[in-house]
Amino acid sequence: MAEQTRTITYRDAVKEGxxxxxQKDERVFLMGEDVGRYGGCFAVSGGLLxxxxxxxxxxxxxxxxxxxxxxxGAALGGMRPIVEIMTVNFSLLALDQIMNNAATYLHMSGGxxxxxLVIRMATGGGKQLxxxxxxxxxxxxxxxxxxxxxxxxxxxxxxxxxxTALADPDPVLIFEPAVLYPMAGELAADAGAVEIxxxxxxxxxxxxxxxxxxxxxxxxxxxxxxxxxEGIATEVIDLRTLRPLDETCFLNSVAKTHRALIVDEGWRSxxxxxxxxxxxxxxxxxxxxxxxxxxCSAEVPMPYARHMEEAALPQxxxxxxxxxxxxxx
Amino acid sequence: MADFIMPSLGAxxxxxxxVAWRVKPGDQVKHGDIIAEIETQKGLFEIEVFSTGVVGPLxxxxxxxxxxxxxxxxxISAGDELPSPARTSSEKRINISPAARRLADENHISIYDLKxxxxxxxxxxxxxxxxxxxxxxxxxxxxVKQTTDFKTGMRDAIAAAMSLSNREIPxxxxxxxxxxxxxxxxxEERNRQRSIRERLLPVVLxxxxxxxxxxxxxxxxxHWVDGKIQLKKDVHIGFAISLRGGGLLTPALHNVDQLSLxxxxxxxxxxxxxxxxxxxxGSEMTDAGITVTSLGDLxxxxxxxxxxxxxxxxxxxxxxxxxxWVEQGAVxxxxxxxxxxxxxxxxxxxxLGAQFLDAFTRILQEPAKL
Numbered sequence: 001m002a003e004q005t006r007t008i009t010y011r012d013a014v015k016e017g018x019x020x021x022x023q024k025d026e027r028v029f030l031m032g033e034d035v036g037r038y039g040g041c042f043a044v045s046g047g048l049l050x051x052x053x054x055x056x057x058x059x060x061x062x063x064x065x066x067x068x069x070x071x072x073g074a075a076l077g078g079m080r081p082i083v084e085i086m087t088v089n090f091s092l093l094a095l096d097q098i099m100n101n102a103a104t105y106l107h108m109s110g111g112x113x114x115x116x117l118v119i120r121m122a123t124g125g126g127k128q129l130x131x132x133x134x135x136x137x138x139x140x141x142x143x144x145x146x147x148x149x150x151x152x153x154x155x156x157x158x159x160x161x162x163x164t165a166l167a168d169p170d171p172v173l174i175f176e177p178a179v180l181y182p183m184a185g186e187l188a189a190d191a192g193a194v195e196i197x198x199x200x201x202x203x204x205x206x207x208x209x210x211x212x213x214x215x216x217x218x219x220x221x222x223x224x225x226x227x228x229x230e231g232i233a234t235e236v237i238d239l240r241t242l243r244p245l246d247e248t249c250f251l252n253s254v255a256k257t258h259r260a261l262i263v264d265e266g267w268r269s270x271x272x273x274x275x276x277x278x279x280x281x282x283x284x285x286x287x288x289x290x291x292x293x294x295x296c297s298a299e300v301p302m303p304y305a306r307h308m309e310e311a312a313l314p315q316x317x318x319x320x321x322x323x324x325x326x327x328x329x
Numbered sequence: 330m331a332d333f334i335m336p337s338l339g340a341x342x343x344x345x346x347x348v349a350w351r352v353k354p355g356d357q358v359k360h361g362d363i364i365a366e367i368e369t370q371k372g373l374f375e376i377e378v379f380s381t382g383v384v385g386p387l388x389x390x391x392x393x394x395x396x397x398x399x400x401x402x403x404x405i406s407a408g409d410e411l412p413s414p415a416r417t418s419s420e421k422r423i424n425i426s427p428a429a430r431r432l433a434d435e436n437h438i439s440i441y442d443l444k445x446x447x448x449x450x451x452x453x454x455x456x457x458x459x460x461x462x463x464x465x466x467x468x469x470x471x472x473v474k475q476t477t478d479f480k481t482g483m484r485d486a487i488a489a490a491m492s493l494s495n496r497e498i499p500x501x502x503x504x505x506x507x508x509x510x511x512x513x514x515x516x517e518e519r520n521r522q523r524s525i526r527e528r529l530l531p532v533v534l535x536x537x538x539x540x541x542x543x544x545x546x547x548x549x550x551x552h553w554v555d556g557k558i559q560l561k562k563d564v565h566i567g568f569a570i571s572l573r574g575g576g577l578l579t580p581a582l583h584n585v586d587q588l589s590l591x592x593x594x595x596x597x598x599x600x601x602x603x604x605x606x607x608x609x610x611g612s613e614m615t616d617a618g619i620t621v622t623s624l625g626d627l628x629x630x631x632x633x634x635x636x637x638x639x640x641x642x643x644x645x646x647x648x649x650x651x652x653x654w655v656e657q658g659a660v661x662x663x664x665x666x667x668x669x670x671x672x673x674x675x676x677x678x679x680x681l682g683a684q685f686l687d688a689f690t691r692i693l694q695e696p697a698k699l
Contacts, residue, residue, distance in 0.1 A: 258428045258454055289428040289454040290447075329447045
């Protein structure tokens with residue numbers, strides 16, 4: 001029997017995940033700027049207020065530090081809050097709460113108080129929202145011990161990571177690439193929770209490993225298709241979880257392909273791409289047939305103009321050209 | 330000109346399997362260089378060469394046939410007989426990818442003969458693979474896959490050696506209870522000033538004490554060969570190390586009498602790591618003059634040892650546990666170590682064994698001198 005699927009957008013897949021969590025566990029509630037009456041600034045939570053009422057879909061004042069702190073308090077009090085922060089740029093206002101409180105309480109309390117909090121936020125560029133709404137700072141968060149950092153790039157993960165994150169006893173941050181919300185595709189009718197411990201090989205290949213996450217993953221998949229026509233078989237890895245990193249997956253892949261290119265929308269200096277590159281060098285040095293390379297965003301504030309923004313972000317053509325050079329010299 | 334023969338890595342070894350040469354004819358070697366890998370029932374060992382010079386033709390090919398101990402495998406001519414064809418470090422550095430370098434090494438292909446097709450002439454995997462497909466099959470890697478089931482092999486080897494020991498060696502046994510309070514107090518004080526990494530484990534104290542006691546009673550640092558005792562000049566102590574998969578090896582710690590306690594601790598950690606990783610050298614399997622076995626960790630009080638031939642003694646260390654101790658009419662609790670000596674009565678008498686244990690005991694009362 002063929003598996004039943006339906007067409008769905010990334011946005012609606014996230015909403016399905018939210019709805020399921022709200023239905024299954026009465027301790028779950030959603031809180032953030034404009035999540036209720038406005039339906040979410042990216043229209044993810046539209047309709048949920050009517051469905052679940054104002055106690056569980058709560059609009060908050062424009063104060064990320066306050067409502068993230070309230071979320072931490074609620075989590076400590078036994079609730080399972082989902083805090084939505086509009087974009088990763090604004091999350092910096094809540095960084096103190098996230099890093100100094102959520103990530104450290106378990107440690108500071110000698111193991112007495114864990115913080116089962118989930119924070120969702122939109123990330124990344126590509127929507128002409130300019131330099132204060134478009135950055136990709138997941139790599140910064142992946143630096144912090146005490147939290148998990150998830151990067152759902154596929155419909156399955158958009159649908160299924162939330163429930164697993166809520167089941168985690170410690171804080172989990174979920175970064176949803178804003179540019180992916182309208183992406184539509186096929187999703188299994190019975191799609192549900194997914195594991196969040198392992199990276200995934202989305203395409204197998206022998207010549208080079210493309211390691212990516214978030215919106216760049218789709219650029220890698222597109223590049224891989226076009227490279228396949230030239231006879232270059234790339235393996236594409238979706239990291240999925242940025243902290244802790246599933247290094248076994250990419251190290252094994254490099255042992256097979258002997259070449260790795262990391263595509264990361266973050267800025268290059270001190271990036272997650274740098275971390276992955278270092279781990280490959282440390283643990284798979286003798287497997288390498290070429291230096292590990294990285295394609296990252298230009299180190300500039302994200303430009304507003306479309307052509308400038310495109311020039312600043314990793315693009316399919318750059319990936320194709322870099323892979324070609326790495327494989328053929 | 331010296332012969333390099335299949336070495337005997339223990340009384341129980343009759344033949345060995347040459348797994349791989351680590352040298353080529355014409356290579357310059359010096360005392361202590363690893364020249365070959367040899368597999369015995371007990372595992373894979375790196376074999377050193379004990380002369381300096383140039384490697385002659387390789388007379389034995391790697392397995393699958395076993396080679397009797399004593400067979401000449403190659404010759405080492407004195408260094409000045411032939412000009413060294415070895416490449417010097419002043420030659421141009423070769424640009425080669427790590428993966429390509431490894432593949433070339435594994436297949437004994439000289440990277441100096443490779444042509445790079447990568448950017449700026451870098452040698453890549455493809456360049457090595459091209460040479461490999463062109464090369465005649467005889468040039469294929471001369472490495473034999475592991476052929477012995479070490480677990481059974483190990484058991485067989487231990488069985489052979491211990492049967493020989495119990496059949497031929499008339500053992501006598503002596504035991505002494507040793508007050509370890511001075512030694513442990515001193516150790517605790519010393520460790521207190523150190524980071525955890527630099528701390529000494531208690532076992533290094535009796536190990537060093539055995540070495541110093543052997544300087545006083547050298548007749549126990551010996552081999553019994555062809556009905557005669559052969560005294561050992563250097564103090565190399567075999568240390569019994571159990572393996573995770575079962576079985577044990579007793580590789581030698583070299584020149585223990587000359588090592589500081591820190592050096593001894595480092596040597597011991599290194600030896601244990603290499604033993605468990607199967608990275609021992611041949612000489613470490615043969616040149617111990619005595620063996621120490623420590624089973625105190627498991628709560629054993631007294632070890633009744635079986636001598637590893639051709640050695641003539643084995644020191645057994647039990648646990649260090651608090652026991653009532655009577656001194657000058659008063660009873661107090663002291664940490665007490667029961668040390669035993671199993672010795673070969675052909676090579677020594679109980680009187681000598683007692684002198685050894687007495688020296689060992691006294692040395693442990695003055696830990697600062699260790």
